[in-house]
Amino acid sequence: MSMRLGLTRTVVGVSLAALVATGLPSTARAGMISTSEAVAAQAAPERVANLSKVQATLARADVRTRLQALGVDPADAATRAAALPDADLARLANGMDKLPAGGDDSLLAVVGIVFLVLLLLDYLDVIHVFSNHRR
Amino acid sequence: MIGPAARLCLALLLAGLAACSTHRLQEAEAARSRVEIARTPFFPQTDHHCGPAALATILAASGADTTPAALTNEVYLPKRRGSLQAELLASARRHARVAYVLDPSLASLLAELERDQPVLVLQNFGLASLPLWHYAVVIGYDRERDAFLLRSGRHEQQQLAAARFLGTWRRAGNWGVIALRPGELPADGTALRFLTAVDALDAQGHHEVAMPSYESAVRRWPEESLAWFALGNNRAALGLNSAAESAYREVLQRDAGYLPALNNLALLMARRGCRTPALEMLESVRAEADNGPYAAEIADSLREIRSLAAPAAPPSSCP
Numbered sequence: 001m002s003m004r005l006g007l008t009r010t011v012v013g014v015s016l017a018a019l020v021a022t023g024l025p026s027t028a029r030a031g032m033i034s035t036s037e038a039v040a041a042q043a044a045p046e047r048v049a050n051l052s053k054v055q056a057t058l059a060r061a062d063v064r065t066r067l068q069a070l071g072v073d074p075a076d077a078a079t080r081a082a083a084l085p086d087a088d089l090a091r092l093a094n095g096m097d098k099l100p101a102g103g104d105d106s107l108l109a110v111v112g113i114v115f116l117v118l119l120l121l122d123y124l125d126v127i128h129v130f131s132n133h134r135r
Numbered sequence: 136m137i138g139p140a141a142r143l144c145l146a147l148l149l150a151g152l153a154a155c156s157t158h159r160l161q162e163a164e165a166a167r168s169r170v171e172i173a174r175t176p177f178f179p180q181t182d183h184h185c186g187p188a189a190l191a192t193i194l195a196a197s198g199a200d201t202t203p204a205a206l207t208n209e210v211y212l213p214k215r216r217g218s219l220q221a222e223l224l225a226s227a228r229r230h231a232r233v234a235y236v237l238d239p240s241l242a243s244l245l246a247e248l249e250r251d252q253p254v255l256v257l258q259n260f261g262l263a264s265l266p267l268w269h270y271a272v273v274i275g276y277d278r279e280r281d282a283f284l285l286r287s288g289r290h291e292q293q294q295l296a297a298a299r300f301l302g303t304w305r306r307a308g309n310w311g312v313i314a315l316r317p318g319e320l321p322a323d324g325t326a327l328r329f330l331t332a333v334d335a336l337d338a339q340g341h342h343e344v345a346m347p348s349y350e351s352a353v354r355r356w357p358e359e360s361l362a363w364f365a366l367g368n369n370r371a372a373l374g375l376n377s378a379a380e381s382a383y384r385e386v387l388q389r390d391a392g393y394l395p396a397l398n399n400l401a402l403l404m405a406r407r408g409c410r411t412p413a414l415e416m417l418e419s420v421r422a423e424a425d426n427g428p429y430a431a432e433i434a435d436s437l438r439e440i441r442s443l444a445a446p447a448a449p450p451s452s453c454p
Binding site: 031032033034035036037038039041042043045048049051052055056059 | 334337338395
């Protein structure tokens with residue numbers, strides 16, 4: 001007998017996200033790099049590189065402060081980033097490359113952080129500023 | 136000028152030729168004239184339960200003691216009137232089997248059948264845009280008749296023309312899975328594909344069940360860093376720290392810059408008192424690791440190792 005399901009893509013996406021998420025540094029076996037993480041890095045090196053770039057940005061104190069001021073939990077944002085499709089993650093990581101590194105108080109840096117936070121929120125589906133790439 | 140009718144005929148003819156050239160088992164280099172894994176048990180499906188029936192078939196064929204009725208609660212979703220692929224894989228792991236998803240190719244399917252390994256497949260009997268999904272178990276093929284043999288639905292031995300079967304299988308992404316006993320290897324495929332399957336079992340908490348499969352992996356792929364690294368992690372998870380260290384050292388002998396093995400080895404060394412050599416190992420790769428995927432873990436490890444009290448006298452076994 002047959003059945004219908006159109007969830008294959010979702011399931012693959014969710015499992016990949018889970019795979020990547022289990023390898024994140026906050027897991028129980030502190031410090032030890034898991035097999036899942038090494039497998040993911042070997043299977044999809046670009047995705048893992050992009051994700052670590054996004055996670056590093058989300059861990060920056062200036063970005064976290066700005067996110068919290070907007071009512072967004074940085075941990076929640078990190079989980080959402082891990083679930084982004086490959087293409088969105090790549091575009092997001094690419095956008096971050098073009099920004100100032102932060103750490104100084106120049107006007108350029110402040111503008112950069114605001115832009116960065118908006119870019120993050122847009123991709124993480126909290127608000128839509130730059131694109132209607134979804135829905 | 137060619138009229139529309141003539142063009143349509145040409146298209147059909149070309150499609151027909153294409154079908155012949157890719158669908159003939161003889162041309163796909165089927166090694167034997169006939170394969171039938173007759174010992175494969177048969178569980179006729181009831182209602183919409185093709186998922187539990189197909190899963191029970193490959194699990195029982197691999198020696199697990201189970202039935203479709205016992206699996207229905209684990210894998211059948213009444214509202215969807217079906218089972219999800221991820222749940223079939225998870226259920227196979229609960230029965231201490233490595234759920235190995237085949238490379239999506241006809242060659243891999245034939246290779247498994249030719250060593251008497253029945254393969255659970257997903258088929259789409261509808262269209263790509265309006266799918267009608269079905270799980271069945273391929274138990275062989277007949278080269279002369281150009282057909283596949285399946286346990287499918289209520290058919291104990293369904294003979295499906297190769298072109299028909301391969302069409303339904305292709306529309307389901309050529310998805311096929313086998314249930315491997317601990318330590319058993321697939322007929323072909325990469326170390327990465329096999330280790331992904333074993334790690335999924337391991338990550339469900341079955342460290343001891345997974346161990347023989349990691350040992351088989353390093354025997355088949357002795358040059359593969361990931362295989363030794365995974366074996367090391369499995370041993371560490373079982374508390375066999377000194378054996379884990381040797382596995383990590385095997386990696387580093389082949390690839391001195393393999394960061395995951397360096398990181399985990401350094402942590403195990405530091406935790407048994409060899410703090411100084413562990414720090415030196417990680418400090419030497421820190422700059423290189425900085426922009427890579429393991430930067431955060433390596434920074435965490437350095438913090439942890441520095442916070443450990445220096446032992447009065449380091450153990451004599453420190454390298």
